[in-house]
Amino acid sequence: MTDRCCRCELTAVRQVLAFGYCLPHLRALYATFEHVGVGLPVGDDDLLQCCRCNATWHGPFGDICWWCERSREAWIEQQAALVLVPPDLHIDLNDQERRQALKAWAHRLRNAVDAGIIDQQQARRALENAS
Ligand SMILES: [Zn+2]
Numbered sequence: 001m002t003d004r005c006c007r008c009e010l011t012a013v014r015q016v017l018a019f020g021y022c023l024p025h026l027r028a029l030y031a032t033f034e035h036v037g038v039g040l041p042v043g044d045d046d047l048l049q050c051c052r053c054n055a056t057w058h059g060p061f062g063d064i065c066w067w068c069e070r071s072r073e074a075w076i077e078q079q080a081a082l083v084l085v086p087p088d089l090h091i092d093l094n095d096q097e098r099r100q101a102l103k104a105w106a107h108r109l110r111n112a113v114d115a116g117i118i119d120q121q122q123a124r125r126a127l128e129n130a131s
Pocket residue numbers: 005006007008009010021022023024025
């Protein structure tokens with residue numbers, strides 16, 4: 001284990017994939033992770049601060065942030081509810097416009113499945129109900 005940060009001259013507090021990181025650089029690295037923050041120590045005791053939402057709590061170094069995780073779950077639920085609503089098929093749309101709207105929606109559903117927001121069964125059921 002190297003005792004220097006791979007980005008600067010500070011002492012490394014943790015290794016990530018064989019690279020040492022000081023606390024500021026570790027915080028910057030964790031902040032690039034999607035959706036969920038990680039708790040990093042502030043001060044002397046075991047007080048942690050989330051690198052994304054700045055929530056504080058007591059726990060072990062690198063703890064996953066409960067607040068971020070909660071808001072991520074809420075975000076996923078919200079996105080799922082939004083994407084599962086079929087497009088507004090106006091009565092005055094012609095067949096081609098209707099097909100295009102459904103096709104675009106199917107594409108959004110597929111993206112949502114790929115992103116893990118809904119599962120394939122939910123997407124299929126939504127499409128079946130709409131057609
Ligand atoms: Zn550094």
